[in-house]
Amino acid sequence: MDFDFNFPQLNLKNVSTKERVIYFLSNEWPLSVKQIYNKVSKESKSGISYQAVHKVIKRLEEDGTVVQNGKDYKLSDDWLFSLKKFSDEVHGRYSKTQGKYEVKPSFEGKIVMHFDDYSNFIVTTANLLEKRVLIGNGPNIGVGIFRHVLWPLRFAFSDFELFIKMTKSIPKTYGLILNDTPLDRWIKQQWLSGGFGGLRLGVVFEGVDGDVIIHGDSIIQVRYSEETKKVVDEVYKRNSNLLDIFKEYFTRSLGKKKTSIDVVLTKNSELAAVMRKQILSYFPEAANSTVNSNG
Incomplete structure (x- = not known):
């Protein structure tokens, strides 16, 4: 698994499309590609295409950050566990x-x-x-x-x-x-x-x-x-x-x-x-x- 963690931001308008996808899936799941696109496009300053959002989702799926739930997507349990483990280790130090x-x-x-x-x-x-x-x-x-x-x-x-x-x-x-x-x-x-x-x-x-x-x-x-x-x-x-x-x-x-x-x-x-x-x-x-x- 690629440990490509993303963290909460103070301003959602300043983050990448990848971080927006993760943010929305952390608040509501599962979501279809169209639902994710609608949410991401509302936050995009310069606009973004459906194809671009779909490409980001597929990359997140390839590195194990998200998984399919039927035709929809949600965050991977393994990725969430790894993120929690990392956070706990840092907090312990x-x-x-x-x-x-x-x-x-x-x-x-x-x-x-x-x-x-x-x-x-x-x-x-x-x-x-x-x-x-x-x-x-x-x-x-x-x-x-x-x-x-x-x-x-x-x-x-x-x-x-x-x-x-x-x-x-x-x-x-x-x-x-x-x-x-x-x-x-x-x-x-x-x-x-x-x-x-x-x-x-x-x-x-x-x-x-x-x-x-x-x-x-x-x-x-x-x-x-x-x-x-x-x-x-x-x-x-x-x-x-x-x-x-x-x-x-x-x-x-x-x-x-x-x-x-x-x-x-x-x-x-x-x-x-x-x-x-x-x-x-x-x-x-x-x-x-x-x-x-x-x-």
Whole structure:
């Protein structure tokens, strides 16, 4: 079986025909080719032919993703089992790191963290932001400067739910992205669809080596090793969507790549306010944000 998994999307209009077919069959089954075509064509921006949809369905059948049920189609039980197994394995790896770094809302000074897995770093950071333990007496506004738009390279369904919760927990979020790659552009659309206030790609920002995130009174400084920068840069340059990342995880042994990430959390309300103002100046639409409110 071809492990050609597809994952839930924040915006159905941004996905491929293959992903649309899987999405509709995950919500209603069995469906005839005509029924699938009618649903897919409604979501297609540029229009799609019946023959093209039928061809996609036959390819999905060949790789074991869908099976026939009489004259209709449904998702393969074997494919669904494999997808669940993969998701459970990823969740198990993540759960081993949960609780390793606990941050209390009353923390002062600095907290130092280290990660040897890029995805674990991102999920841990998202958890901290979603719980709003960094705000202190500052505003519930999240801003940052990043090398790339953050996204775990080993994606699990629980991550999708976490990011939705995070965007709801922090309704005002803005980011400056130093790079502008195919994957950055795709992830940007997912975040904006999920409720992010604004993201600007390809920004030249002097004096930043790594990522800087400001939430309330706290500052998160992220330092990547040179090897980590190289690995992440290559992944973002040669991939353009989540399915590409999944394929790379298996074909290029992405999960075995060595990474090293150092993170420092600092409570400094004055510096956080200065940096927040500087970053928000890139987003005119954020000028009316109430920066003195905890949200």
